[in-house]
Amino acid sequence: MDFGTYETLIVEQQGKALVVTVSRPKAMNALAGQVVEDLWALTEVLLGVGRDGEWPVHGVVITGAGEKAFVAGADIVEMQQMTAEQGETYSRRMQDVTLRLEALPVPVIAAVNGFALGGGCELAMACDFIYASRNAKFGQPEVNLGLVPGFGGSVRLADRVGIGMAREIIYTGRAIDAEEAHRIGLVNRLFDDAAAVVEGAKATVAELATKSPMAVSTCKRLMNEVASLSTAEGLDKEASAFHTAFETEDKVEGVRAFVAKERPTFPGR
The missing domain is CATH 3.90.226.10 (2-enoyl-CoA Hydratase; Chain A, domain 1)
Structure with missing residues (x-):
């Protein structure tokens, strides 16, 4: 590129x-x-x-x-x-x-x-x-x-x-x-x-590069967002992000690979 x-x-x-x-x-x-x-x-x-x-x-x-x-x-x-x-x-x-x-x-x-x-x-x-x-x-x-x-x-x-x-x-x-x-x-x-x-x-x-792109991106965004919040507000943001992560293809692949004892191939979605 x-x-x-x-x-x-x-x-x-x-x-x-x-x-x-x-x-x-x-x-x-x-x-x-x-x-x-x-x-x-x-x-x-x-x-x-x-x-x-x-x-x-x-x-x-x-x-x-x-x-x-x-x-x-x-x-x-x-x-x-x-x-x-x-x-x-x-x-x-x-x-x-x-x-x-x-x-x-x-x-x-x-x-x-x-x-x-x-x-x-x-x-x-x-x-x-x-x-x-x-x-x-x-x-x-x-x-x-x-x-x-x-x-x-x-x-x-x-x-x-x-x-x-x-x-x-x-x-x-x-x-x-x-x-x-x-x-x-x-x-x-x-x-x-x-x-x-x-x-x-x-x-x-x-x-x-071996990690879930979606998860790494979300962690970066989440940690920037919670930096200025109270503990309770930050935990609320974290729970919402956890919810969103469950809906990604990366989560499906990561959990599947862990259970199968394989290396995951994350689609980044």
């Missing part, structure tokens, strides 16, 4: 995964306006692909070109020339990208090597999982520039690491290394180098 051509992104289907590389290595892959527009355009294509079993891949891997950075952050040089109104437009456009990544029916994995600061950390947190090389560094350094997080950091970081730790990271603007990010739950898994991170992410997508 043709996923489009972009000025700042390299988009390749590799096995079961769609690998998206932010490619501005001379600028450490900073989120210039063009990168944001390219990511927005790609998510527009992906949201139009279809749902669940119609998808040609089972996961999206987002990474950065070069050895120094996943995405170093927002483009500060561009931001220097922005008015307050232009800054808000920039913020809202990238926020829309992050919401679109969360709305995709397949998991998205951030494969982080080097710096993931500010907007780079926020892009990673919009993904379902964050895998990182041991030289990765994370942080929300906006206060060092007289700014605040603009692409979701004040919302998603607390969900990942808890409100107290999120406040310390955001208020101080400190960067944390990969080991610390893994310890506090920001990072799912650590790898030795950039190549291993991407390969690890692709291996997880290959594993996901």
